[in-house]
Structures are given as C-alpha cells and as structure tokens.
Amino acid sequence: MNNSRQLAFLALQNIYQQKAYTDIALERVFANFSVSPSNRHLVSELVYGIVRRKRTLDSLINQLATKKATQQPLNLRIILHIGLYQLRYLDKIPESAAVNTSVDLAKENGLSKLSGVVNGILRSYLRLSQKEDPLILPDDFIPRLGVKYSFPDWIVSLFMEQFNLKQTKKLLEWYNQTPSIDLRVNTLKTSRENLQEILLNNDIETTFLPHLPQGLRLTKSAGNITQLDCFKEGLFTIQDGSAQLVAHFLNPQPHETIIDACAAPGGKTTHIAELMEDTGTIIGFDRYSSRLKKVTQNAERLKLTSIKTMEGNVESINWENEVDRVLVDVPCSGLGTLHKNPDIRWHKKPEDIEVLTQLQSQILENSAKWVKNGGVLVYSTCTLNKQENEDIINQFLQNNPSWKLADKNNDSMSNFSIVSKGIVKIFPPVDDMDGFFMAKLIKGD
Incomplete structure (x- = not known):
C-alpha cells in the first residue's frame, strides 16, 4: 500500500x-x-x-x-x-x-x-x-500557551516556573519541530570523516556536531539507516548529541572500572567503552534481563569486549567493591525529549513526577556507595524539571557531606547554554539538541 x-x-x-x-x-x-x-x-x-x-x-x-x-x-x-x-x-x-x-x-x-x-x-x-x-x-x-503550542497546562506551568516567557515559548515551539537524527561514530573502527564519506556514498548527507568529536547529524531524511552495512558492521550508533555529552562529562579513563547504573539499552555504556578504548571494565546494571540483552547486542555489534552486565534493582543492589566512576542516568519524565517522544506530553501526569523523584533519590543514594574515595559520579536525566534535577542533587549533598560538586567541568562543556559548578543543562532552543541535565559529583574522605 x-x-x-x-x-x-x-x-x-x-x-x-x-x-x-x-x-x-x-x-x-x-x-x-x-x-x-x-x-x-x-x-x-x-x-x-x-x-x-x-x-x-x-x-x-x-x-x-x-x-x-x-x-x-x-x-x-x-x-x-x-x-x-x-x-x-x-x-x-x-x-x-x-x-x-x-x-x-x-x-x-x-x-x-x-x-x-x-x-x-x-x-x-x-x-x-x-x-x-x-x-x-x-x-x-497558561491554557492560551497550551492550546497554541499543543501541550497540557501542567507542562506549560512547569516550564514557566523555570524559564521566562520568551524561553518557554521557544522551548514549546522547538518541541513541535521534526527532530534531527544524530550519530555517534565508533572511532575504534573508523574516523568521523571516513564514515561521513561512506554515508555520502549511500546518498546520506551529514554534518559534524560541534563540540562532539564523534558526532554527526543527518541533514535530511534517510530512511531506515539500521539496514546499512556500515551500521551492521558497528561503525556508528544512533544517539542524540545530548546523550553523547554524558559519557564525555563522565570522562572515563583507560583501564578504569566503571558502573553504568541504568545501562539499558546501552547507548551510554558502549560510548564509555569506546572512550576507554575498550580497556578496563564497564559493568552495566539494569533490573530486567530482557533489557540487558540489548546492551549485549549493542556491544557485540560494535565489537566491544570490556562490557559486562548484571541484573538487579539498582536502588537496592549491593556491590562490594568500590569503582572509579559511576554513571547514574536515571529513569525520568523525559521532558527533554518531547519532540521525539510526543506521547509523553499526553501520557505523563503531574503525580508521576513524585513517584519518579523517590526512585531517582533511591538510585542515587545507593549508587554512591559504589564509588571509591576521589572517585566520580555523574547523575543525568533527559528532562528539564528542577524536581528531578537540581532538587535531587541538593538533597543528596545535604544528606552526604563527604560528596561535593566538581570544581570545574570539561573545557568543551563551557560551550553550552546553562553551565555552573559541576552542572551542565542543555536548553534545546539554544543548543539544538535534546534537553538534558548532568551533575558531576566527587567523593571525598
């Protein structure tokens, strides 16, 4: 048909x-x-x-x-x-x-x-x-903005509490645009320039993503790119630029031991492995074995061998050894991805946020136990909601005086719109990528 x-x-x-x-x-x-x-x-x-x-x-x-x-x-x-x-x-x-x-x-x-x-x-x-x-x-x-931009009133109100009117309008309009598709080049197998040429030979045009050394963005519709040989051979992963930033923010080093606390489906897990040149050990946790299979499948496609997976409830799982770094990319409301996931604006309810914030706090508190002294924990979400972001971090720091926000961010992070000590927030209309929140925490004595 x-x-x-x-x-x-x-x-x-x-x-x-x-x-x-x-x-x-x-x-x-x-x-x-x-x-x-x-x-x-x-x-x-x-x-x-x-x-x-x-x-x-x-x-x-x-x-x-x-x-x-x-x-x-x-x-x-x-x-x-x-x-x-x-x-x-x-x-x-x-x-x-x-x-x-x-x-x-x-x-x-x-x-x-x-x-x-x-x-x-x-x-x-x-x-x-x-x-x-x-x-x-x-x-x-509020209903006026809701009808004009097609959002439920509670989401409009939530954004208005955090941003001014001009920013809120730009944000709502940005979420109604057709999203871009970003790729992350597997630089263990090819270069960004080489993949760009391979894609061009398949009539797929791309441009470099600034401040992301592995990032490419499709400049027009390209059909189902997962059917391309270069995808099946593990030359790239489909991953939004904001999500690519998270692993760079974590800044993994070769031969370290790192836990990805909420690993499935494995986009950030495999990125960590690539940045570590597939050395050391990355352990991906998730509560469902079916979701962990996707992590394994992605690792196998990308020919990565440093990733192990473990099933368990991340908010309560015991881990005896201390590790160098932990990534805590928690389940969230997804209010940074409303252009790609339009269902969220109609399915999510304000009461869902309270349940999420309880889970997020539990995951962060438990994951922090796995980090050695001097180690790093990055907390991230794909939402623009203070309750799930700044409030969670502030509560954690109050409860855990041995932790502090990192004194400075990676140099490349200074190019984004909302940056403060140890925190980067991606604002879509300015940064032209999904809304994201990242906080880098350091464990002291």
Whole structure:
C-alpha cells in the first residue's frame, strides 16, 4: 500500500484506540505494508506531527464543527486531524490535495455519509485563514500557551516556573519541530570523516556536531539507516548529541572500572567503552534481563569486549567493591525529549513526577556507595524539571557531606547554554539538541 494518508490513518487508529506509542504504531504499519521511502517520510511526518499538535487540532475542530472533537466518531476525528494538520503545518502540500484526500479517506473508511462534513470543515478553515488565524485562543495565560503550542497546562506551568516567557515559548515551539537524527561514530573502527564519506556514498548527507568529536547529524531524511552495512558492521550508533555529552562529562579513563547504573539499552555504556578504548571494565546494571540483552547486542555489534552486565534493582543492589566512576542516568519524565517522544506530553501526569523523584533519590543514594574515595559520579536525566534535577542533587549533598560538586567541568562543556559548578543543562532552543541535565559529583574522605 502506498497511500500515505491511509497508512497514517491506520497508525493513528492504533495510537488513539489502543494507546500505542507513536514509534510502535508506525513500526507496525511499515512492517505490514510495502512503503516507498518518500511515502514513509510523509507517513511519519503526519503521525508524529498530529500526535504533537493534537490539542491545537482538537481546538480547531471544536471551533469549526457542530460537535466537540471528543464527541466526534473517532475515525472522523482522525481524518479531520489529518486534513487540518496538512492545511496548517505542511506548506508543500497543495490545499486542494489536503482537502480532497481527506474526503477520500472518509469514503474509503466507511464514512461516506460524513465526507461532506469533512469537506465543509476543511473548507471553512481555508476560508477563515484568508483573513486571520482561525485558531481562537483562551483568555487565561497558561491554557492560551497550551492550546497554541499543543501541550497540557501542567507542562506549560512547569516550564514557566523555570524559564521566562520568551524561553518557554521557544522551548514549546522547538518541541513541535521534526527532530534531527544524530550519530555517534565508533572511532575504534573508523574516523568521523571516513564514515561521513561512506554515508555520502549511500546518498546520506551529514554534518559534524560541534563540540562532539564523534558526532554527526543527518541533514535530511534517510530512511531506515539500521539496514546499512556500515551500521551492521558497528561503525556508528544512533544517539542524540545530548546523550553523547554524558559519557564525555563522565570522562572515563583507560583501564578504569566503571558502573553504568541504568545501562539499558546501552547507548551510554558502549560510548564509555569506546572512550576507554575498550580497556578496563564497564559493568552495566539494569533490573530486567530482557533489557540487558540489548546492551549485549549493542556491544557485540560494535565489537566491544570490556562490557559486562548484571541484573538487579539498582536502588537496592549491593556491590562490594568500590569503582572509579559511576554513571547514574536515571529513569525520568523525559521532558527533554518531547519532540521525539510526543506521547509523553499526553501520557505523563503531574503525580508521576513524585513517584519518579523517590526512585531517582533511591538510585542515587545507593549508587554512591559504589564509588571509591576521589572517585566520580555523574547523575543525568533527559528532562528539564528542577524536581528531578537540581532538587535531587541538593538533597543528596545535604544528606552526604563527604560528596561535593566538581570544581570545574570539561573545557568543551563551557560551550553550552546553562553551565555552573559541576552542572551542565542543555536548553534545546539554544543548543539544538535534546534537553538534558548532568551533575558531576566527587567523593571525598
């Protein structure tokens, strides 16, 4: 099947009805139908974009239709989302094509009697947009931003507590963009320049990521790059630039013993091994053996031999020996990755944060026991939430006076937007990569 909008319709059905995650729903569609690369790109753009913009699209339906979005038959609501998203956000698709294909979708999916409703709502949007933006925003400040940028009010409020209005708007808008794909070159097997040339021979264009010696960024859509021979041969890993920063911040040295406390699926674990030139010992902990298999598989693909894995609850596991460094990349709310993981904005709830912070504190407290005197612990999250970041670190330092924040960061870390003693925070609109928090702690006597 090469009808992009029908495939998007099927994926969105799976997301709205079965509560499937966006990436899983797309994988199912692509596994069941033969899709050309160009259509694959459009299907992904439609599905990810619609999930991101769901609140805005529902608000438009509420204004243009006689029934609220949530009162519409689900299939009709999905078709209206597909049509409105194209009209509002995709400049390269002609307006007539967006309307006509949406009407066709209704007819092809048992909604022939409602095809006129689809046509009428989409044409009303076009007519109104000739004068001004048809989207009517609420008067109250937080809901106004929530509807405009398509976020639940609690996330808008959380960001407003930490950033000023201008920063918050930029952050919300950045999270609605199509994300870049970053690669980490396995410099034990090839150079960044050489991999760039190999990818170019496969019609894949990249650019160097500044301040990341192994980082490349794809400059356009490239299909499923895990099918490339150079991926299967272990020449690179798909990893966002922010996540690459974490291992550099840890600054592992050859022949050390290092624990990655929350290792699966192994992106940071294998990066540590590469930076150590595959010497010493890296031990990857995780509570699920099924997830640790991914660590092993990644290590084998990259031809790394210094990684061992161990199953256990990281917040309580006993480790008798003291090690040089520990990475504690804790489970978190993921509020730094809302462009790549749009489901988070609709699935996560404020009450989830309290449960997470308790777990994060437990993991940090227990992991700190494994570090020798003079050793290093790096705590990191892929979220921009003070409760999960600064508050956790401050509480830990109050409870553990033998620990302190590092006096200085790596020289390369000074290039990022929010840097203080022992702490680096990545702010996406400025640094153009996922939101991340990193704190480097040193154990004293």
